[in-house]
Amino acid sequence: MTAALEIRGITKRFGALTAVNDVSFGVERGQILGFIGPNGAGKTTTMRICATLEYPDHGDVFVDGHSVLTYPREVRARLGFMPDSYGAYANTTIWEYLDFFARAYGLKGDARRKRVGEVMDFTQLGDLQEKEIATLSKGMKQRLCLAKTLLHDPSVMILDEPAAGLDPRARVELRELVRALAGMGKAILVSSHILTELAEMCDGVAVIERGELKATGLVGDITRGLRSHAQVYVRVLEPIEVLERALAEQPLVQKARRDGAGVVFDHAGAPAELAKLLAALVAQGLQPVEFAPREANLEEVFLTLTEGKLQ
Amino acid sequence: MTGATEADVPASASTRAFSDRSNPIFVKELRAALRGRYFRVLFPLTLLVATLIAVLVLVDGGSYGSNRLGRDLFQAMFGCLLVAVTGLVPFSAFLSMGNEWDEHTYDLLVISRLRPLQIALGKLSSAGIEGLLYFSAFTPFLVFAFLLRGIDITSIALLLVGAWIASASTSAVALLLASLGRLRLVRVMLMALLAALLLAANIGANAYVDMHLRQPPAMNTMEEWQALALTYFLLGLPGLLALAAASSGLAHAEENASTAPRVLVTGLLVTLLGIGIWSHLSSPSRHTPMIVGFACALGVALCDLFFVTEAEPLSRRVALFAPRGGVRALFAAPFLPGGGRGFVLFLLHLALCVGAVAAMLAWGPHVGPRAGWEVEAVFCVVVFAGYLVVYLGGVSLLFSGRTRDARTRLVARVLIPVGALISIFAPALLGFLVEDRKWMEMQHPFDPFWVAIASGVEGDDAKHWAVLACVVAVLVLALNAPRVVRGLAEARAAGVERERRAAQTARAGETAHAA
Structure with missing residues (x-):
């Protein structure tokens, strides 16, 4: 089966620093792949390349068969990226924020209003739609960012440290949401430092260190290979x-x-x-x-x- | 299911359609701006200050004639309006762009379907609406001033249009500056620069308004309308260039952010030169060709300094979409990103300037003081162009190996104009120290204006300096030749590679079809 997200031998250098070196792996539809590595290992750079925010010096990434290098706009239409430092606008309510991004993704008229309603229901933000973003808790902001990522119904989702700074309840809720998304057939690549969290959420992992991929696959398979x-x-x-x-x-x-x-x-x-x-x-x-x-x-x-x- | 809020359900279908077709950034910015503290505090404050000033003018104006009172009140209110639309509104645009960096929201915009130009235009449109709100709020004051007499409706209309263009132009410049300052510290410095620019613009605009009100043009001759059109054009030109630069600056480093501004600058140059030729042919003057040649060469050099200092190699993504075929890519090379290719474009622009001056003098009637003056005039422009080649070619060559680094590019871009200004003014200061009268009066070989203009005067030493400047310019051209050749070869190779890929894809398609 062709992976929905396929990373093929990408290398990215920033001056003398090789942030990512010949990394290849894939995420299939319905799969949640944990992306783990120490700080500065190259996780965020890899994810930003997948999200078309950086371009690789070598190699390519394919989202539903579309290259990030050749067709970045097609990739953006199919990919939802939740960065580690997500942004929120001042003087904006939850509904306005989602409405704005729905417009930015080209949704129009009733379809846009319907979609905004759907993602608010899914992320349980419906009751808070008139609340200003600045007044939200960290967990609610994380939900809002996830809702924004879902607006254009992407087939591939990349979540960079989505559980960072969340309390245990918010973590559990986020985990359930991510699982539900995988159940809808979305391919999900998720990075986190909270390994227990990932272990409960992911079907497999990719381990990266100093820009190089150390292992990828199911946790059990990797363990058997290691021991x-x-x-x-x-x-x-x-x-x-x-x-x-x-x-x-x-x-x-x-x-x-x-x-x-x-x-x-x-x-x-x-x-x-x-x-x-x-x-x-x-x-x-x-x-x-x-x-x-x-x-x-x-x-x-x-x-x-x-x-x-x-x- | 959660429904849409009332706020988003406009009353009529046409309003809803308008809302759907509007730029998303414009909708979002307008919502946030009108609710933000900046607008909510400054808008009523401006009106309050304007009211107080109006009262003061009216109280003070009782002693002189009503004609002067109307004009004074208009001038005072228009001054307040200018502060709002060319001061507060551009600052609002600056802060709005700056917030994208502070709040880390720009990445979210990049990965949506919005293009950099849409983002810049959305913010500019929002600033435009803010400006219109100020215009509408000041309308009662201006109408009152008109009713007091002393100012005609044509002048009011012309000045309001000018103020609107100035507001849009300064807002675009503010957006450009904010787009450059991704780091807060840099942005603080850019904010200070913007404040200085806006202050200068306000002083200049008020001086223009004063002049206009003292001697209002009748607007019944073609020349007056031409002058007005040129004034509006020149007022809007920095804004247009700033908008292009801001949107290309907002584009991803690997994307082609250079071709559109290069085409725009070339188009504007051709338009200005065309206007110059037409103006000279319709009312010949010995000054027009020189002014057009010098101004256009200087203006285009200020734009081209961004192109000649770009990173040299084509990015993978730009190379993928180079024009198909070696010859086509070679012809398009001056419009593709890269410092070497930018230098070629700069030379083409200078050639256009010199060619336009030559055309004016060749096609127009003889206007010079003596026979053969036309050739000397063209030589003056060539000399001036030679100096520009030395400034842009010399400095960009020094940095050409390291322009992949954004900071190095910034240093090169600042050094070119600053270096040129130092080379022009430092000898004058030196002249004071060594008591050299000619150098003190800016008659030295490092002043391109003096050398170029004086070289047209017979028997002056400037001719020798002019020849020397041309020799140095040729030397700089020769030194730049390797990077220019590399740049052209790279563009050609990218074109050939694209043609090969296209042929390969076509063959694969045919094979599949046959199978």
Whole structure:
């Protein structure tokens, strides 16, 4: 299947600094792809290139098959971009703000009024339409910006740090909105520093550092690629020292370390070997109350793939 | 579902259609401006001050004749109106553009369907409406002044039209300055510059109004109407150029923001030269060709200094859309972005100026003091053009390798006029120190006006300096030749590449069709 957003080998330099170096990945319809990396890694530059705000020195980006380089206006008609520092006008109400951007996207007459109403309903801003933007909370402003991004019904959405500065409730609400949009078949590329937030929202991730793409795909796939061993958590009723001594005697157990009331260790063997290990622990008189492989989370993927170096 | 608010449901279908067809920026700006503190405070304040001044004029004017009273009241009220429409309104436009940078909203506009020219025009139209509100608010004062006598309706109409053009022009200049100041600190400096410009414009406009009221033209000869048309044109010209520059400045760095202003400047130059030729042929004067040649060359150099200092290489996006074919691209090269290509355009513009002066003198009757004066007159313009070549070609060549950086471009653009002014005035100051009378009186080889004009006078030393200036200009041309050749070759290559791509696409289409 052709990706709705396809980034092909883009490179962008600012003087001597290579902000993005030969980055390629894609986002399919209905997919939410998390875009993660340390500060200054090149996330925003990549997103701005996708949004036609910057042009790549090499490579190209295609939105629904339209090149940002050759047909930026067609791309803009199909793409919704929510920048990290979104703007709001003074002396403007929510309705006027949305009406203005609907006009700016070429919507006319009743179609414009209807569309503004729809996005206000979707983002639950309808009751606040006469409120001045300056008086809105951060979460409401974020919703407004999302509503503005949706006005021209884009097929691809790029959200740069949409959850930054939001309280937990606003975050949950935003997550639900983004999921609903993916459910409508929109391809969504979203960057965030809140990795737990992304983990709950995204189908896959792309990890970038110092302008270079480190990995892309489903979190589980990336983890399997990164780890040579399974990671297992075990907790027993006996004192933890006893468990540690028992694990130390097992040949396939590596890097055992305490984690709360239990122990986490790497296991180099096959699942059958793991079953044997559990049996051995029981045979030694230990009473396991928890024994489970531990899936890698996004934070671990991020920390493993990146060195945290800035450009 | 949430419905539209009352505010957006106009009473009639025609109003609704007008609202739909209007520039979105205009609608948004007008809504915000009329609700903003700036307008809500300054509009009534201006009217209050105007009322107080009117009362003072009326109280003070009881001692002299009613004819003078009407004129004085008109002059006072018109002065207040000028402060509003060429002071407050342009400032409002400046602040509105500045807010786009402060509030980070410009990116949101860029990714919509709005084009930079639409954005600039929308803000200018909003300023125009603000100006009209001031005009309508001052109408009672002006009508009252008319009823007091001392001023005719033609003068009122002519001055109001002039004020409206001046308001639009100064607002466009304000937009241009605000579009340059993306950083707040730069914008503060530009705001100070704008304040100085507006003050000068106000002083000049008031002086013109005073002159007009003292000797009102009868407006019953063709010459008077021509002079009026030229005045309006010159009043609007900076605004037109500023609007073009602002919209090209607002365009993305990779977009072609240069071709439209280049075409506009060339079109305006041809128009002005045409008017000059026509004016000389209809009423010959020995001064007209020289004034037209000098003024047009100087004016076009001020515009072209932006083109000669552009980044040299074509951006990927502009190269993609270069005219198809090598020859076509080569002919279009002077109108494509890039400093080297800008220099070619500048030379073409100078050639047009010299050619127009030659045409005036060749086709018109002999107006010179002696035989062969026509050739000398053309030589004067060539010498002046030579100095301009040295200023623009020399400085832009020094910076040509680093003009990708916006700050370097800005430095080059400031250095050209400032450097020229220093080279003209510094020797005069030096003349005071070494007590050289000629240098003190601006008769030195670094003053292009003196050298060019005096070179037409027989037996003057200026002739030697003029020849030397021409030699230096040729040297600057030679030094610029490599970048000019590179620029032309790049344009040609882009044209050839586009033709190749087009042929490739056509072949692929044919193959697909056959399949």
